Amino acid sequence: xxxxxxxxxxxxxxxxxxxxxxxxxxxxxxxxxxxxxxxxxxxxxxxxxxxxxxxxxxxxxxxxxxxxxxxxxxxxxxxxxxxxxxxxxxxxxxxxxxxxxxxxxxxxxxxxxxxxxxxxxxxxxxxxxxxxxxxxxxxxxxxxxxxxxxxxxxxxxxxxxxxxxxxxxxxxxxxxxxxxxxxxxxxxxxxxxxxxxxxxxxxxxxxxxxxxxxxxxxxxxxxxxxxxxxxxxxxxxxxxxxxxxxxxxxxxxx
Amino acid sequence: xxxxxxxxxxxxxxxxxxxxxxxxxxxxxxxxxxxxxxxxxxxxxxxxxxxxxxxxxxxxxxxxxxxxxxxxxxxxxxxxxxxxxxxxxxxxxxxxxxxxxxxxxxxxxxxxxxxxxxxxxxxxxxxxxxxxxxxxxxxxxxxxxxxxxxxxxxxxxxxxxxxxxxxxxxxxxxxxxxxxxxxxxxxxxxxxxxxxxxxxxxxxxxxxxxxxxxxxxxxxxxxxxxxxxxxxxxxxxxxxxxxxxxxxxxxxxx
Numbered sequence: 001x002x003x004x005x006x007x008x009x010x011x012x013x014x015x016x017x018x019x020x021x022x023x024x025x026x027x028x029x030x031x032x033x034x035x036x037x038x039x040x041x042x043x044x045x046x047x048x049x050x051x052x053x054x055x056x057x058x059x060x061x062x063x064x065x066x067x068x069x070x071x072x073x074x075x076x077x078x079x080x081x082x083x084x085x086x087x088x089x090x091x092x093x094x095x096x097x098x099x100x101x102x103x104x105x106x107x108x109x110x111x112x113x114x115x116x117x118x119x120x121x122x123x124x125x126x127x128x129x130x131x132x133x134x135x136x137x138x139x140x141x142x143x144x145x146x147x148x149x150x151x152x153x154x155x156x157x158x159x160x161x162x163x164x165x166x167x168x169x170x171x172x173x174x175x176x177x178x179x180x181x182x183x184x185x186x187x188x189x190x191x192x193x194x195x196x197x198x199x200x201x202x203x204x205x206x207x208x209x210x211x212x213x214x215x216x217x218x219x220x221x222x223x224x225x226x227x228x229x230x231x232x233x234x235x236x237x238x239x240x241x242x243x244x245x246x247x248x249x250x251x252x253x254x
Numbered sequence: 255x256x257x258x259x260x261x262x263x264x265x266x267x268x269x270x271x272x273x274x275x276x277x278x279x280x281x282x283x284x285x286x287x288x289x290x291x292x293x294x295x296x297x298x299x300x301x302x303x304x305x306x307x308x309x310x311x312x313x314x315x316x317x318x319x320x321x322x323x324x325x326x327x328x329x330x331x332x333x334x335x336x337x338x339x340x341x342x343x344x345x346x347x348x349x350x351x352x353x354x355x356x357x358x359x360x361x362x363x364x365x366x367x368x369x370x371x372x373x374x375x376x377x378x379x380x381x382x383x384x385x386x387x388x389x390x391x392x393x394x395x396x397x398x399x400x401x402x403x404x405x406x407x408x409x410x411x412x413x414x415x416x417x418x419x420x421x422x423x424x425x426x427x428x429x430x431x432x433x434x435x436x437x438x439x440x441x442x443x444x445x446x447x448x449x450x451x452x453x454x455x456x457x458x459x460x461x462x463x464x465x466x467x468x469x470x471x472x473x474x475x476x477x478x479x480x481x482x483x484x485x486x487x488x489x490x491x492x493x494x495x496x497x498x499x500x501x502x503x504x505x506x507x508x
Contacts, residue, residue, distance in 0.1 A: 022465060023288075024291055024300075024304065026288055026289075026290075026291030026293070026294075027292075027434070027479060028465065030287065030288065034277075034283035037277065037280030039280070041280050046278075047280075048278065049278070049305065049308075050278065050305070050306040051305045051306075052303065052304040054302060055463075059303070081466060082447035083443060084447070084451035084455075084464075085454070114444070121447070122447025123447070157466065178279070180281070189376070190374065190376050191376070193336035193337045193338070193376025193379065194375045196337055197338035197376070200338045200339070201338075207275060207339075208338070208339065210338075210339060210340075212335060212411065225276065227275075227279070
């Protein structure tokens with residue numbers, strides 16, 4: 001039996017589900033998507049999709065079911081507090097077809113925070129964990145998130161979510177990190193679009209993004225971001241882009 | 255023939271599709287979702303869902319097709335520039351099953367900006383509009399967005415997108431605006447969760463959201479946001495919440 005050679009670097013993917021009416025009404029401006037996107041990129045996980053859905057059980061279940069079969073991991077934020085509008089745990093239990101029960105481990109965590117007097121009904125809501133779920137501790141608030149299957153359920157409050165993500169990150173499978181290289185073009189996007197597209201065609205294993213911005217000193221300008229898992233491909237594509245930019249600049253009227 | 259009486263206020267809904275690898279990698283932090291959410295709420299349109307997808311044609315088409323049959327309107331941001339990674343127009347044309355062609359009206363707009371010399375291939379990309387599309391002008395950049403069917407395709411750069419939204423807003427059907435009333439509870443969320451849930455059950459036509467925050471002076475605190483299209487229902491629910499809060503405060507140990 002021969003050893004299998006697998007030249008494809010492992011790719012670990014994720015979907016993100018942001019749950020909350022307040023984000024869709026614009027009352028609260030989401031701060032979690034950008035943070036999680038950058039965090040996952042830095043540990044070698046590709047965020048492939050994010051969705052924001054309202055506090056409606058059916059919407060949460062549908063989005064979860066669409067994403068959890070598609071990606072290695074799904075992260076959710078929001079909807080795990082003590083009030084009637086916190087229905088994320090209910091929706092996750094429903095998606096997985098398991099009962100949602102007050103979990104003694106979660107009760108113990110909450111009692112560390114709120115004292116040994118019996119927890120009221122609202123706080124007990126925060127101890128409801130779908131059967132088979134593992135708690136996600138956090139150092140900021142007492143209330144845990146949880147993991148079930150490939151789904152990680154986290155708080156919506158940014159500093160609590162961040163503490164949970166730190167807790168979870170070491171347990172995640174990570175892939176080969178995408179490397180990136182940024183080049184400031186000192187040219188307008190429309191002046192480099194055609195040759196840049198030709199370079200993109202020559203390097204199919206490399207993603208080349210072009211991001212226009214307004215430069216106070218020079219006016220319209222462009223950042224080119226080259227991304228690849230392969231450092232030598234990345235370097236070759238970057239060199240091709242630099243050579244193209246030098247040529248464009250040389251042809252520019254003085 | 256009797257006149258029909260329709261007691262249901264018209265509800266106009268929207269989905270938002272944010273297109274771009276740079277948002278999912280975390281390199282660029284989205285600033286459009288919160289802006290559009292608030293803008294639509296203020297003109298009486300309910301944003302029901304937002305999705306962020308990569309620069310992959312099939313992903314854009316799938317998300318568009320899922321949303322455009324579900325909501326009154328779909329707005330997209332991103333991917334309409336002059337470079338190879340700008341593929342939104344291609345994806346929209348594909349979703350609608352129509353050809354994508356260089357549109358003379360768009361060429362004329364671009365030439366107002368770039369002079370009468372022939373546009374290069376990259377800039378002509380920005381003039382490609384799906385057949386049947388109407389241009390969305392904007393006062394910031396020369397390049398137009400477009401509307402086709404119930405889909406509005408806008409730029410990703412925030413100030414350009416905002417100018418396009420201003421252009422489009424007066425043409426939109428709008429529903430009865432959702433009114434909202436915020437109450438600062440001066441109580442911990444876990445201490446009011448149970449009675450708040452009872453009020454929510456008593457007012458099914460009202461959405462009551464509970465948002466914990468940390469107050470420098472008092473510690474853990476909660477904002478309660480009550481939302482409804484019906485001003486008298488809103489006032490009644492707000493009164494019930496205020497009465498409940500007064501009772502919780504009166505029971506608090508001095």
